[in-house]
Amino acid sequence: KAGVTQTPRYLIKTRGQQVTLSCSPISGHRSVSWYQQTPGQGLQFLFEYFSETQRNKGNFPGRFSGRQFSNSRSEMNVSTLELGDSALYLCASSSGQGNQPQHFGDGTRLSIL
């Protein structure tokens, strides 16, 4: 069974640009969550999508947005990039039912110049 796939793996952008990251969940999983990981802050929750609806949201500014498609694939968009947005962005999928654990993709490392 294929795992969670994130693309691209690495990305370099400059301040003010925007970026779109993609996540394909494990087959059959309907929940996709996005996290930002930095050395100082650890894993910070961005948002969760389940069946194309945002079910939970973290405390990030509106520059961070996401969506989920009918095949459960999800995208995250960050607009007007800032230097502080440099981080590892992780996607995790689960069935979304009950207490099932999340499984992470390899992440997208975003660097802002």
Added chain:
Amino acid sequence: QKEVEQNSGPLSVPEGAIASLNCTYSDRGSQSFFWYRQYSGKSPELIMFIYSNGDKEDGRFTAQLNKASQYVSLLIRDSQPSDSATYLCAVMPGGYQKVTFGTGTKLQVIP
């Protein structure tokens, strides 16, 4: 108060010893508890999950949960240098609420 707290470490143990990693959480209604291992430069990997009070064993790993004390721990028996990593504790409240992660404990197993 942080929702999920872990000692950042590093926790150093000799090869072959038992490593004990601890986690406390603030939401008394939390129902699901997970341990992830993250090697440097890699993504978190699920290693254990526990839902009920008591112990759950899987190979060299044992998760322990005490809901009354709001405490969950991970024991690694016969620690190996390959166990050297950061261990993340994650807690899910009831229903469909978001998972909250601790900042992780760095474990170093000394050969």
